[in-house]
């Protein structure tokens with residue numbers, strides 16, 4: 114059973130016309146993404162800043178419509194829903210942001226932040242349920258935290274509270290957008306374990322959006338690698354981590370920190386190009402060490418190389 118089915122999703126942002134150009138110009142944040150996520154699976158979408166991964170998360174949350182393409186959540190076409198139907202589906206999806214202040218109102222105590230979505234969605238709750246959810250994310254005893262404002266907590270405690278708020282409504286789908294990038298390295302594993310435990314216990318589906326292939330490899334069942342608005346490789350965690358095919362995935366793997374050495378630079382030349390002026394042919398060719406003439410002229414087809422392992426590269 115599929116929780117997310119995205120077909121050929123494009124998101125183009127129109128740009129102001131310049132006096133030098135008569136044609137309409139667009140920033141192509143997503144340029145034809147098709148992605149299926151099974152229920153109960155942790156699926157990571159990995160890419161550098163500017164790859165379009167956060168835009169995709171916002172579309173799945175129905176925070177912004179795609180320019181074209183369809184997105185279904187549990188078989189329901191998100192962008193054909195009426196307002197009240199949308200409210201019902203939103204209750205089933207929660208988002209965890211990189212910055213907990215995006216989910217927690219600094220003027221509300223933690224208790225109010227957690228109960229607010231329950232009240233809005235007419236979900237019955239009692240003190241035990243609130244205590245349980247707060248303690249389930251490691252804020253123990255709950256009585257020490259429920260009456261604090263976010264500003265009276267550490268960054269790690271705030272992110273735990275934001276996760277408790279997302280879990281309180283028993284969502285079926287969590288979109289976690291860089292959930293650990295602002296959390297101290299020493300407690301990142303705790304957060305990822307928490308997501309994994311909840312995924313197992315509640316059959317929760319997780320779309321994990323991250324720039325960090327190490328984070329994705331820690332808890333994912335499947336991984337899709339996004340580059341300049343297109344998926345360039347997708348497979349099981351083992352396919353991507355142990356048998357990566359695309360040169361971009363290989364470069365991302367090279368950037369994974371080695372214990373005691375800190376983070377190394379991604380071994381690819383240059384910056385991610387501007388999504389307004391996309392390179393011709395394979396959009397990775399200006400940075401690819403294996404680039405040849407064909408790569409500059411012809412866009413590689415996205416093909417299944419082995420059961421469930423897809424790649425877009427002329428080398429295969």
Ligand code: SF4
Nearest residue numbers: 395398401408426427
């Ligand atoms: Fe590199 Fe060519 Fe493959 Fe693109 S198609 S990733 S440029 S080898």
